[in-house]
Amino acid sequence: RIPLVIDTDPGIDDALAVLLALASPEVELRLVTTVHGNVELDQVTENALRVLHLAGRSDVPVAAGARASLVHPQPERAGHVHGLAGLGGVELPPSPAAADPRPAVVALAETLLASPVPVTVAAIGPLTNIALLLAVYPAAADRIGRLVVMGGSASRGGNVTAAAEFNIWSDPEAARAVLGSAVPTVLVGLDVTLPTVLTETGIARFAAAGPVGRTAAAILQQYVDHARDAYGVAGVVVHDALALTEAIAPGTLGTVRRDVVVDTTLGAGRGQTLVDRRSVSSSATAVEVAETVDSDAAVEFLVSRLARLDG
Numbered sequence: 486r487i488p489l490v491i492d493t494d495p496g497i498d499d500a501l502a503v504l505l506a507l508a509s510p511e512v513e514l515r516l517v518t519t520v521h522g523n524v525e526l527d528q529v530t531e532n533a534l535r536v537l538h539l540a541g542r543s544d545v546p547v548a549a550g551a552r553a554s555l556v557h558p559q560p561e562r563a564g565h566v567h568g569l570a571g572l573g574g575v576e577l578p579p580s581p582a583a584a585d586p587r588p589a590v591v592a593l594a595e596t597l598l599a600s601p602v603p604v605t606v607a608a609i610g611p612l613t614n615i616a617l618l619l620a621v622y623p624a625a626a627d628r629i630g631r632l633v634v635m636g637g638s639a640s641r642g643g644n645v646t647a648a649a650e651f652n653i654w655s656d657p658e659a660a661r662a663v664l665g666s667a668v669p670t671v672l673v674g675l676d677v678t679l680p681t682v683l684t685e686t687g688i689a690r691f692a693a694a695g696p697v698g699r700t701a702a703a704i705l706q707q708y709v710d711h712a713r714d715a716y717g718v719a720g721v722v723v724h725d726a727l728a729l730t731e732a733i734a735p736g737t738l739g740t741v742r743r744d745v746v747v748d749t750t751l752g753a754g755r756g757q758t759l760v761d762r763r764s765v766s767s768s769a770t771a772v773e774v775a776e777t778v779d780s781d782a783a784v785e786f787l788v789s790r791l792a793r794l795d796g
């Protein structure tokens with residue numbers, strides 16, 4: 486089993502991503518770290534604790550991380566997408582567990598250094614904690630076997646501005662440091678997440694499996710309604726769950742090694758991932774950019790795994 490850490494800001498699709506990891510025998514979830522992002526840090530930390538408790542896994546430690554971006558404040562949270570409390574208006578029962586007293590960056594470093602085998606880190610929120618880890622604990626960062634990041638866009642423009650995807654836009658300076666580092670990184674961006682739609686039929690399948698699946702479906706409901714009303718689409722894009730699929734089953738996505746720079750200027754391009762698609766890169770700091778996906782297979786993987794949580 487691959488040791489796994491999830492750095493997250495739950496978040497509707499983050500909650501699904503954590504549940505997917507818990508449903509997957511290929512990985513062993515060792516730690517969850519939280520980061521400001523979709524909503525405020527205290528709320529995402531509480532949400533992470535409650536999502537783990539929902540799945541009966543309050544034994545997994547949750548360590549709270551950065552409250553704010555490295556340099557400039559994130560311009561806007563995403564309560565309008567995820568619900569003001571982050572989980573689509575669903576109030577999960579409180580966990581008996583409290584947050585780990587260690588700051589996320591310390592918990593991350595200790596978990597990485599304690600593991601005899603390289604650890605997969607799935608970063609599905611702004612990259613603030615990961616940038617801090619690289620700066621403060623470079624030897625621990627060397628223990629990351631694979632860093633799977635949900636963020637950015639190579640060819641589809643942004644989802645929060647014309648140029649930028651939400652996680653990168655939330656802390657472009659952090660993203661620039663992480664994507665410019667030599668940590669082996671897979672970038673799962675809008676190119677592959679947007680075509681991968683979880684339909685209402687798929688949601689109904691895990692909703693029917695039992696209480697955990699039913700609660701996951703309830704968390705998704707506001708998101709489904711929004712997609713139907715705003716875009717006329719019968720389904721939702723669960724970005725972070727696709728990143729977790731790649732973390733759990735490496736090779737799910739077709740990737741190409743590219744040089745990537747994040748725009749950290751303060752203009753209209755801020756937060757854009759500039760992916761050099763002219764050639765394949767051999768640079769040590771290049772990023773494996775996810776460019777192709779079998780969306781039907783990815784959705785089937787997610788749905789069937791989530792249905793197992795009640796099994």
Ligand code: BDR
Pocket residue numbers: 496497498499523563566609610635644650651652724725
């Ligand atoms: C990303 O932004 C957040 O709102 C989601 O949780 C996901 O991590 C998608 O752009």
Ligand code: CA
Pocket residue numbers: 493494495496498499522523609610725
């Ligand atoms: Ca997220």
